């Protein structure tokens with residue numbers, strides 16, 4: 391089968407241009423520049439990279455961004471009081487705390503301290519609750535990015551069987567809710583699979599759309615996919631490679647080379663869901679700024 395790529399890189403570029411245009415309009419009418427604040431605790435390499443990408447994306451669309459850094463010795467109380475201070479800062483529209491935080495700090499408390507109005511990561515229970523009820527809410531970035539990709543490529547979800555593999559709070563669970571929602575990008579029949587699912591292969595083989603968010607490189611193989619399926623790969627894994635200058639390359643949860651020929655559409659890794667995730671964060675920040 392001649393598969394088509396769900397090009398997250400290109401789609402996210404288009405969306406960024408649309409956001410940049412909207413920012414220009416806001417500024418030309420005397421409005422305030424949207425402002426995203428990011429808190430980074432410690433020096434974890436992956437977190438540093440993610441935050442740097444987010445700050446760069448803010449610059450690309452004309453947002454103001456503030457990166458607030460703390461040593462990993464910061465106490466939970468100190469971090470909470472900084473979040474409360476930002477919650478009250480009129481100039482800041484969106485706030486993200488890069489996760490994970492050090493073990494002595496409760497992730498749950500941090501998530502609950504961020505004001506739901508500034509929670510552009512969509513992690514606060516109020517936003518997750520509202521999203522689940524189909525109300526206006528900040529939807530977390532990766533699930534929203536997946537939905538936007540599906541929408542921009544006009545992939546029909548209504549009446550389709552979607553199999554989501556992985557039930558994490560940040561990817562699998564919310565995307566399964568969004569796909570089953572009574573909406574233009576929902577109305578699917580969704581099966582949510584996890585490590586205790588029996589007959590995973592048989593269930594996947596019935597799927598019109600497979601969303602792989604497992605965290606295991608190359609987990610989804612061609613014998614799990616039916617001809618003509620749409621496959622969306624959320625996984626990101628750094629693997630050694632002697633074919634790149636850096637000595638490594640990125641791979642997903644799907645065995646792309648073998649699975650792609652069976653698909654109508656498939657996301658590449660890199661350049662699929664990853665760039666869409668950052669763009670969703672920008673979209674949420676713009677919404678937060680416009681609400682004011």
Ligand code: NAP
Nearest residue numbers: 532556557558561584585603604605624625626663664667
């Ligand atoms: P996670 O929290 O580790 O969750 C993994 C899920 O996969 C769990 O629900 C787990 O089941 C399930 N699972 C594990 N082994 C399985 C098996 N053998 N069969 C069926 N299900 C299995 O992972 P995550 O945070 O959702 O992330 C998933 C992947 O996406 C990772 O590679 C991550 O790096 C990547 N990611 C990418 C982006 C992006 O922007 N592209 C964003 C977020 C995450 P149990 O619940 O039963 O343990």
